[in-house]
Amino acid sequence: MILNGTMFIFHLWSHKFMVLFFVSLYVLLLMCFEVSSVI
Numbered sequence: 001m002i003l004n005g006t007m008f009i010f011h012l013w014s015h016k017f018m019v020l021f022f023v024s025l026y027v028l029l030l031m032c033f034e035v036s037s038v039i
């Protein structure tokens with residue numbers, strides 16, 4: 001039961017990190033596009 005709970009929490013954390021990773025990647029792409037449009 002405790003092992004299942006820790007696995008569930010770990011799954012939530014990994015999902016949160018994946019979302020953060022994709023959001024930061026998206027922001028980096030937007031910044032690159034803005035810089036290239038300025039140049």
